[in-house]
Amino acid sequence: MDLAVFAGVVSTGLFAMSYLPMLVKAARTKDLASYSLGNLAITNVGNAVHSAYVFSLPFGPIWVLHGFYLVASALMLVWFLRYRGGRRGEPGRQRGSLGHAAERVDEAVGPPRRMVPGATS
Template identity: 75%
Template sequence: MNIPLLAGTVSTVLFAASMLPMLLKAAHTKDLASYSLGNIALTNVANAVHSFYVFDLPAGPVWLLHTFYVVASALMLVWCLRYRKAPAVEQEERKEPWNRISTTGLTP
């Protein structure tokens, strides 16, 4: 039995499983306001650079884990850019309902 390979496989599954709730919530709600665009972009750059190192290693669980991280961070970046609201829209949504201007001419 190859203990290091088994440990790498188990940890890969656990790390990927720990990220799934974040990805599923982001995909479902499309609310990425709590995520920093700069951090997600920097993560994608770091993953791209780190890929040169990881894919130079012998194939194994680290390849799967890194590939998962690359895909997950790329998805988060795409979703963050796609679903990011314009600042004016966010400010309008923060206003109390009685301060909103109704498009129908009627106030709530």
């Protein structure tokens, strides 16, 4: 194995390892509120187009890395669409989103009290 192929193998492993925490967290929490549909869609289209180039190359570490990116970005897009809610304006079904946390705080605190000038609380 020459130095270039070795570097490709090592970098493929490092890039894949850097994506795993994001994938595990998204799968575990189902909270993808910090991702945008536009970015995930463009990433998937870009990966699909880039496939024409990558798969024209001889088999090697770049195939493995690109295959990983294809699967990871497709999973993120599917999870985003699945867990965000149905239509625009409809609340999402994500657990742990800020909106649900704010609702729990409102329930615990109760409705706002009207302040009367000169009154002490």
